Every structure is written in C-alpha cells, then in structure tokens.
Amino acid sequence: MKRELTGRYPGPGGMFFFSLVCHLVIFIVIAKWQFFPEFHQDETPVTYVDMVTLPVEEPQSGSPAPEAEKTVAAPAVAPPAPPPVMSQPVKPAPAPKTPAAAQGKVEKPATDDREFNERLAKLARLAEDKRQAEVLEKLRKKGAQTGTPRGKGNEAGSDYPSYLQSRLKDALKEVMVSQIKSPQVIATITVAPDGRIAEYRVEKGSGDPLFDDAVHRAVTLAGKSLVPPPGGAQFKRMFRFRPEGVVPK
C-alpha cells in the first residue's frame, strides 16, 4: 500500500497542492518565529525653521560687518576682545614682569599678541562664516523643497504657504460671520509676483452668502499687505476656509 502511494506521480494538480502545502508550512513557520524583517519607516528628521526670522547678517554671530560700518566705529570705545576660540591653540601669555623692566621691552610682544589674536579672530570668523553659509544653504534647499521653488532663505516666506495661511487666518478673524452650522469655502488664490491677489476663484461655495462674502472680504483684507512670493514667482494654491472647531460634513 505504502509502496503504491510513494511510487505514484500525483499529476499537476496534486503537485500544485503539495507545493501549496509546503509553502504554507514554511510561511507559518516564518510567521510563528517572527523571521519577517522588521518594517521601519524611513523617517527624515523634520526641522521647522521660520525662514522669515533667520539672522542672515548678524555681526555678533561671526559675519563680517559691511565696510561702511567698520569705519564708523566710535573711537572712544575700546575694540572688543576677540571671541575665544576653543578649538584653536592659544599662544601662552608672557610671564608678568616688573613694571620697570617692562617699560621699554613689552611693546613689541604686545603688538605681536594683538596681531596674533586678530588673525585668530579673523580665522574664527571665516570658519564661522563658512559653517553658517553651509547651514543656510542646507536650509534653503530644504525650504525650496517644502515651500516654494527658488526660495533664497532671506526674503519673507520661503515657506510661503504657511505665511499666506497665517495672513488669511488673521484676516478671517476680522470678518468672520456665518448663519449656518458648518460652512466651508474652497477657493484658489493666486498671488502675483508683486504680492497682490491676482485671482480669487471659489471652487466650492458654502451655500451661505454671509460666509462666502466673509471669506471674500478676508482675502481682500489679507491681500492689502502681502509680501511678494519668493523668487519673484507667482504663487497659486487652494485653500479651505471654515469656522474654527467645526468639522464640515
């Protein structure tokens, strides 16, 4: 009996069934012993940066001041001490000498120290400049990806959608009025390169003329003081206006 069964070819259907059972067993074994690779979502670290308030040229942080500013420094004020550079080797200070001996001999070493310190400070400023330029470039690239194209990082609104959203929200607070429970208006707003509202098109009204007009007023009010989109480009985006805390159906 056993010999008959083992020696018999079960046919394509049987082989398929046999294969299915084998695969199922293997799958169950893998699943049971948790041999599946763990799934990790590739998370990109998110950095929230307000591009509007970034200190682009700040002498205190190491950037060289413009030439004109250097010349108008007040003479009565002593020059600021160079910033400490922890990573650079510092020349040891000369040993203190008696006042009599120091009268004629300390002049040259003092000049050397000052020059040395100035050179060190200059190097430190250059290093800081380079580092900051790299960071700015990184941020500019990130802003250009998530915000609007061609953002430089030093004009209002490299994250222009958030900026416009904020302006519209402020304006809507001023004019919000509604007579139905959960109105919402979906509208496309186009901001011209000069910062004025080039087009306001309602894609879907709320059915409440009071709310529709309120949204129109909000867009008009916000449009009076908009900063131009970055990169001299036109900005176009769809917005949904609705009362706070109301979830539209």
Add this chain to the structure above:
Amino acid sequence: MRIILFLMLLLVPQLGLAAEGYIDVTAPVTRKLKLFIAPTTPLSGQGAPEVAQELSELFGFDLGLAGPFEVTTAAPPGAGADLVLKSAYAVQGDSVTLECRLVDQVLNRELTAKRYTGGPKELRRMGHAFSDEVLRAVTGEKGPFTGKIAYVTRISGNKEIFIMDYDGRNPQRVTNNGSINLKPDFAPSGKEIIYTSYKKGNPDLYRRELFTGVEARISSRNGLNAMGAFAPDGGKIALVMTKDGNSEIYLINKEGKELARLTNSHAIDVSPAWSPDGSRIAFVSDRLGKPQLFLMDAEGGNLRRLTTNGAYNVTPRWSPKGDRIVYARQEGGGFQIYAINPDGSQDTQLTSTGSNEHPRFSPDGRFIVFSSTRDGAEAIYLMRADGSTQTRISPNKVQNSHPTWSGNW
C-alpha cells in the same frame, strides 16, 4: 497580519497626499457684520428732519433685530464698518422719493440700490422694503419686515382682529362686530385671512379678503369650526370641527366644501399645522392621556407622536424651512415656548419669563412672534428663532394675543 500592516503603511502616504489638496484657514465665529447707517440726507432742496430721523430709527430697529449685524449710527464710514447703508429722500407735495444703497466697504462694491416712490404714509413701508432688500443682498434670503401681523385685541372690550406692521406700528382694524373673533391665519398670498367668529352665535369659520373687505362664512357646521390653517398651496384649509360629537381635524377647500376627515379617535384632536411642503400636519391630541404633539400625513395616515417631554404641549407651528416646530408647553402656572425638530430631537426651551403662548414663525423663519404676560397684560413680542432678542411690539397696553405673521403684503 504584518503583511497587511505593511501594505496599509504603503497606502497611507498616498491617501495623505490625496487629502492634502488645500490649506486650511479657520477662525472662530464670534463676530457680526458691522453695519453703519449713515444719516439720511435730502436728495435736493430743503430737508425734512423728521423723515430722516424716522428712517434712521427704522433701519436701526429692523437690521439690529435681524441678527447678522452690529448696527451703529455714530461711527463715521470707514471706521471699521463692513457695510454702509446710505439713504436719501425727497419730499415733493404728496410724493416721497427714497433712494437707498448698501455698500460693502471692504470689497468696495455696491451690494444693492433701490428707489421707492409713494405717499408720505408709505415712508415706513419703503424703509421696511429696503431692510428686506438688505437681508436679501447679504444673506440671500429676503427679510420679513414688510409682512403684517394679524392679532386678536381687546381694544374695544370684546375680541376683535387687527393687523399691524411687524414692528407694532400702523394698527388697522379688520373686524368690528362686537363679538368674539379668534385664531386668525393668513393665506399664503397674505391677501386673505381666515378666523373664527361668534358673531352669529356659533363659532364659525370666516374668510376675508383684506383689500376688498369681502367676507364669506365658509364653515358653519354644528359645534366648533375653529383653528383654521391654510395649506401652503392656499387651496385647502385644515380646521377643527365637533360636528360629529368629538373634536376632530378636517380638510375643507377655500369655499368650505368638506374634503376629508383627517383624524378619527375618541380623544380631542386640535391645532392643525401644515408642514411647508404640505405633506404633513402637526397637531395636538390627548389620545395618550395628556395633550401632546403628533405628526400625520396630509391624508391622515402615518401617525406618530412628536413630543415626549412635558405633560401639556399645545399650539404647534412649522417653520418655513420645515426644520423646526415651535410650540407652547405648560410649566408651573403658565406656558413656555419650545422648539423641536420634526424627528423629535433638539427639544429646546426658548422663553422663561412670564407666560408665553401662541408662537408663530415669520415668513422667512428668522423670527418667532408670540404673546406673553411678562409685563402684565398679554402682549405681543417677537424674538429670533433661537430665542434671543425678545422684544415687545404691542402697540398699546390692552390685551393682545394670537399673533400671526403674513408673507408678502
């Protein structure tokens, strides 16, 4: 399971992208439209200060009551007002011309402009007409301010029917028979009323054309012929009769011919009220012991109980949009006004001072007019549909009750 989770995680970003089509802009709804009513000026020649004053007060009252506006007459235009109402008039002999404009200050555009001409007695009507127009321009729905209110008054000792402007001005007598006249109801056209009168001894139902004064007794069956309610098409009337020994609701046509008996129970069935589409009728019945509101089809079928709270609920009236039914509930020693959805949800109390009865919606559903004893004698008041801004409009200190608000007049 893990595979399914893996596939779902793959799908999530796609779904997120689909929902991320627009940017949300939200703000709290805490504000009204600031409406500046500019001083009324003469169009030409010498002005009539009393005309300017009357119009300014009229616009302030109408639009302040309306709800969406924060009305001011003091601030100069441009000082934060969203809308400006400008009006000018000219009086030439027996003719008055009124020009009104509504300007949106923010959008810098004129929303509506109208010119009215008529006699000096028509001045208030012209003003109300523009108030209606302002609401139409701003909310999309015409205001109810040109409508009239019919009511029962004891001004001459007995109970007579009068009509007046919605704000209590310009009362006019409709009946003068020295008897008891009750429960007026306007036809949808606003040009006719029906009411019950005892002037021939029996409480019969009468129909009267307001402009011609032509009157007809349309139901004089034995017993009570009362609480008539015009159907929305104006061709049928639901009323209460006791001709068969018990108080039941019947359907008759405008000429009084009986069309159908809608209720048939041992209990008292009264106060029929039509839904705005004419498909259903709300009424009061004590078939379960105490007076409660019930709904039925316009043919009398499909009966169901509406109110379950309160031991004594009466006088239902449907809102013009059909979304609410207002009624009076007995509480303590008097009545209070409530509103409920036709499915029985959101049963909300609207009044709490004095005894308040006979609520009726304005033709746009924005207001409810009712009678109240809060200041002593029963008087007519109106409030917004949410119960706010309760305002007395009775033109005198005598007893006034059973108000009903007409549509176009």
